[in-house]
Amino acid sequence: MNSNKLTYVEALAFGALIACALLLFWPGVSGPFxxxxxxxxxxxxxxDGAVDTLGEVKEFIFRGRAPARALSYLSFLVHDNAWPTDPRPFKIANILIHLLNGVLVFMLAKKLAQVIPTTGRQAIAFPLLATALWLLHPIHLSTMMLVVQRLVEISAMFTLAGLIAFVHGRAQVNDNPIKGYLWMSLGIGLGGPLAILGKGTGILIAVYAIVLEATVFRHAAGMRAPKYARLWFAIFTIAPLVLLLIYIGSRWERSALIFEHRRDFTIWERLLTEPRVLFNYIGQIFTLRLSGSGIYHADFPVSRGLFTPWTTLPALLGVLGSLAGAIALRRRWPIPAFAVLWFLGGHSLESTFLHLELYFEHRNYVPMLGPVLALSYGACRAARRYRPHIAILVAGFLVLEIATARHSAAIWGSEGRLAAVWAEENPSSVRARQTAADYWATRGHIDKARQELVEASTLNPNAVDVRLQVLFLDCVAMRDTEQTREWAFSIAQEASFSFATIDTIDHLIRQVKKGTCQTLDYDDIETLIDTLLENRNYGLYPEHRAKFWNYKAQLHYHQRALNPTIHALEKAFEADPRPQYAMQAASNLLSAGLPEPALEYLKRAEETNRNARLGGIFDEDLSDKIAALRAQAKAMQERKTSD
Known part of the structure; x- marks a missing residue:
């Protein structure tokens, strides 16, 4: 085995690499959210302007769900004073985390160089080359510059750290079983849960460990399967994956609803499309194309059948053949098998049967490391016979990689260029048009923003959110909204789902309250909400029904209609029993001088607050706020009695 110590040359080269990456990606920090x-x-x-109390911290981090992603959301609170006006601190932190992950990639490659056959020079060149190819790649810009994808980075950080510990332990488990298994268990048993706290895909650390064992370790010299290996892998890798499948199965009914009402493809069409997506990822990774990158890929063609488009069947056969070949030939060609199995294993969640969108570049953050490691190793091995040729190829690719990343970072750093490039490169993407519209609207160019949205509506005639955004712009510009209102409302009954619809209704209510919407009033918005409640794409989900009923409560409250307000909040609570709805009803009743019914709603708020989602562990505890309302109600009762 090769020494694990860092030579002066390695330290100098690696330091230069980190500095290069920092300078390369820095122009992107001036970009927007x-x-x-x-x-x-x-x-x-x-x-009140910030997340201050422990309850507010818990609500932001867990947001009423299991603790997956908790560490990532906790990290955002470091910059809460910069939200939502200054993205720079968030993006700088993302770049620094990426550099830290580069350090971990280097350490992992160094560990692997001790296991796979390498000479002295190869043991130095292989980790450096692998780190350079991975760290500087422009595909990672969408992970760094899309602030919320820090989830991917933090999950990757603990995945890589866990795998370093796993490789360290596995390399010595035959000679020192206790120490070896301790390191392996620490790596997967601690690194895995921490990776999941970054993002749920952290569970795939188990898959990566299995791939390393089946390819690199199983066939390396002196790395025979250790005693109790099957038991260890059953506990630390197979069992977590089985639990994952059970969890997915328990939520499959909801997934099926999302496929039916939120996606324009079925689960089978997604399974047919994803092989083409995977080959597209590979092309983007190794050809470094400038166009077609970014975050908007909703216009990626869906495979409606094996021959629609014609590339569907070849891509499907290519993926299945690669998988079968890697498994069958892992003994003869362990490094190519490692590359294939690592990449496909890394995509086994987000690029298979889950109800996610089809295409996102950040999904390659860890999966692309397998092919990069294998390619780097192959290049170093080939350099023994073809050094000048390999040197030219590697240098050329790195120069192209740096130039492409620099160009892309400059685009990410300019909101105007970003909006223009995305709209130009993705002309059939509604979201790209919406981004361009937002850019123009925030700069006071309402007509340009409106034009972008109208064009987006022609791309997707069933997108009610786009039409409502046009209506919102007409309100902001204080134009006659009658024609736009009819145009927008006409498709509400059968419109496709979008979260933007829900948010835009909230903005419209505020505009009506300001009095800027000509020929649009509260009754019109209530009619729109009633129509959307009848639309299965919206009304089928309890949380969406509750939001719509809550909006109706706001409309009635603004019109000083108490009974309809309470009725709407009752319906919101019925759809999604959250204590906030009962508390709001109690607050409105107290404002009307009715403490007795208010106390009844506070009783319901207490019950739901106590029982909500794992006993309140992952929700904000509203006990103090409920107690304050109860004290107010009691005091009102006492005053009435004394009077």
Missing amino acids: VFDDLPNLKAMQNA
């Missing part, structure tokens, strides 16, 4: 940043981080700023 985009896409999923706003909906996922908006809870960072409450009504």
Whole structure:
């Protein structure tokens, strides 16, 4: 085995590599918040301006769900004072985490160089080359510059750290079983849960460990399967994956609903499409194409059948053949098998049967490391016979990689260029048009923003969110909204689902309250909400029904209609029993001088607060706020009695 110590040459080269990456990606920090940043981080700023209390921290981190992603969301609170006006601290932190992950990639490659056959020079060149190819790749810009994808980075950080410990232990388990298994268990048993706290895909650390064992370790010299290996792998890798499948199965009914009402493809069409997506990822990784990158790929053609488009069947056969070949030939060609199995294993969740969108570049953050490691190793081995040729190829690819990353980082750093490039490269993407519209609207160019949205509507005539956004712009510009209102409302009954619809209704209510919407009033918005409640794509989900009923409560409250307000909040609570709805009903009743019915709603709020989602562990504890309302109600009762 090769020494694990860092030579002076390695340290100098690696330091230069980290500095190069920092300078390369730095221009992107001046870019805006985009896409999923706003909906996922908006809870960072409450009504009083920040996340201050322990309850607010718990609500932001867990957001009423199991603790997956908790560490990532906790990290965002470091910059809560910069939200939502200054993205720079968030993006700088993302770049620094990426550099840290580069350090971990280097350490993992160094560990692997001790296991696979390498000479002295190869043991130095292989980790450096692998780290350079991975660290500087422009595909990672969408992970760093899309702030919320810090989830991917933090999950990767603990995955890589866990795998370093696993490789360290596995390399010595035959000679020192206790120490070896201790390191292996620490790596997967601790690194895995921490990776999951970064993002749920951290569970795939188990898959990566299995791939390493089946390829690199199983066939390396002196690395025979250790005693109790099957038991260890059953406990630390197979069991977590079985639990994952059970969890997915328990939520499959909801997944089926999402496929039916939120996606324009079925599960089978997704399974047919993803092989083409995987080959597209490979092309993007190794050809470094400038166009077609970014975050908007909703226009990626869906495979409706084995021959629609014609590339579907070849891609499907290519993936299945690669998988079968890697498994069958892993003894003869362990390194190519490692590359294939690592990449496919890394995509086994997000690129298979889950109800996710089809295409996102950040899904390659860890999976692409397998092919990169294998290619780097192969290049170092080939350099023994073809050194000049390999040197030219490697240098050329790195120069191209750096140039492409620099160009892309400059685009990410300019909101105007970003919006223009995405709209130009993805002309049939509704989201790209919406991004361009938002850019123009925030700069006061309402007509340009409106034009972008109208064009987006022609791309997807069933997108009610786009039409409502046009209506919103007309309200902001204080134009006559009658024609736009009819145009927008006409498709509400059968419109496709979008979260933007829900948010836009909230914005419209505020505009009506301001009095800027000509020929649009509260009754019109209530009619729209009633129509959407009848639309199965929206009304089928309890949390969406509850939001719509809550909006109706706001409409009635603004019109000082108490009974309809309470009825709407009752319906919201019935759809999604959250204590907030009962508390709001109690607050409105107290404002009307009715403490007795208010106390009844507070009783329901207490019950749901106590029982909500794992006893409140992952939700904000509203006990103090409920107690304050109860004290107010009791005091009102006493005053009435004394009077």
